[in-house]
Amino acid sequence: MSKPDTNIIYNIDCIEGMQKLPDNSVDLIIADPPYNLSKGGDWKWDNSVKLEGMGGNWNKVMQNWDDYTLESYFEFTKMWLTEAKRILKPTGSMWIFGTYHNTGIINVVCQLLKIEIINEVIWYKRNAFPNLSGRRLTASHETILWCNKGAKKREYYFDYEYSKNGRFPGDLLKSEGKQMRTVWDISNNKTKEELLYGKHPTQKPLKILKRMIRLSSKKGDIMLTPFAGAGSECVAAKETGREYIGYETDTVYVEIANTRLEHASIETDEVMEETPSSESSSITNEKPKANKRRGKAKATTNTDKEPNVKAKDKEPVEYEQLTFTLDT
Numbered sequence: 001m002s003k004p005d006t007n008i009i010y011n012i013d014c015i016e017g018m019q020k021l022p023d024n025s026v027d028l029i030i031a032d033p034p035y036n037l038s039k040g041g042d043w044k045w046d047n048s049v050k051l052e053g054m055g056g057n058w059n060k061v062m063q064n065w066d067d068y069t070l071e072s073y074f075e076f077t078k079m080w081l082t083e084a085k086r087i088l089k090p091t092g093s094m095w096i097f098g099t100y101h102n103t104g105i106i107n108v109v110c111q112l113l114k115i116e117i118i119n120e121v122i123w124y125k126r127n128a129f130p131n132l133s134g135r136r137l138t139a140s141h142e143t144i145l146w147c148n149k150g151a152k153k154r155e156y157y158f159d160y161e162y163s164k165n166g167r168f169p170g171d172l173l174k175s176e177g178k179q180m181r182t183v184w185d186i187s188n189n190k191t192k193e194e195l196l197y198g199k200h201p202t203q204k205p206l207k208i209l210k211r212m213i214r215l216s217s218k219k220g221d222i223m224l225t226p227f228a229g230a231g232s233e234c235v236a237a238k239e240t241g242r243e244y245i246g247y248e249t250d251t252v253y254v255e256i257a258n259t260r261l262e263h264a265s266i267e268t269d270e271v272m273e274e275t276p277s278s279e280s281s282s283i284t285n286e287k288p289k290a291n292k293r294r295g296k297a298k299a300t301t302n303t304d305k306e307p308n309v310k311a312k313d314k315e316p317v318e319y320e321q322l323t324f325t326l327d328t
């Protein structure tokens with residue numbers, strides 16, 4: 001099987017792009033699809049845009065790429081996920097971002113296509129922007145589905161050692177040396193460097209993308225992102241020593257992404273945000289050692305207590321940059 005060309009962001013529709021790739025040709029897919037939140041009108045600070053079934057009016061990330069009917073969003077999701085499943089290796093993983101507006105549809109389509117959901121991760125944004133109206137709770141999480149191809153034999157790669165013993169400074173829900181949970185406490189703030197060459201209204205922080213990449217792929221693997229936006233997934237792949245393929249329909253974002261990529265370079269282990277104390281032994285589906293775990297059961301049962309976080313690892317309470325929809 002020929003290896004696809006890598007380290008390119010194609011300015012084309014992702015379905016068209018993925019159709020050109022051979023079966024079982026990529027190791028990792030990180031998808032940040034349209035949320036289907038934009039329903040006509042212009043960006044406004046008032047609450048003038050009604051979103052059926054989502055309670056009240058919303059201010060929108062007003063972008064054409066994000067405007068579907070419910071039925072067409074379902075069909076679109078089925079089409080891109082069909083191709084994503086086909087090109088993903090049996091050892092591969094797929095991570096899909098969503099909010100309650102679209103994650104239900106994505107979950108149902110995964111089940112219809114027999115894409116197996118390994119975990120549903122809650123990305124907890126401690127610094128979420130406050131709710132302006134005081135008429136509902138402050139939206140402070142996104143949902144991420146971690147999936148595999150769903151073959152009979154589970155072959156997906158998982159760096160269990162990294163998940164348990166890697167360093168995750170700033171995540172108050174991750175205790176050192178304890179298994180990683182499905183709630184991740186990661187700020188949505190981007191660093192100055194991440195925004196230096198332009199930005200995207202739903203830009204994801206490199207920190208969360210690098211965590212996904214390190215959990216489920218090896219150096220040299222190919223990461224594909226169907227919705228590249230400002231290129232965050234590709235930059236995260238490059239900086240962690242993976243190859244990348246991206247698709248993005250908007251030329252402006254392709255240009256931002258390419259500029260970011262020109263300035264990105266592979267991180268040395270010393271400066272990695274979440275460096276394991278030594279290069280982790282990467283093992284496919286390594287299970288925790290039963291005896292060791294049993295022996296420690298008493299010490300680990302009370303996992304709800306506050307993790308021991310060093311002061312330097314605590315992040316200042318700052319509201320996230322306003323890059324996403326606000327409901328009012």
Ligand SMILES: C[S@@+](CC[C@H](N)C(=O)[O-])C[C@H]1O[C@@H](n2cnc3c(N)ncnc32)[C@H](O)[C@@H]1O
Nearest residue numbers: 013014032065200203204227229230232248249
């Ligand atoms: C949610 S954003 C991704 C943002 C990205 N994660 C980042 O950090 O910059 C989705 C992107 O997908 C693009 N897009 C929408 N439909 C597409 C399609 N069918 N093929 C390729 N790109 C598409 C949009 O232009 C938008 O930039």
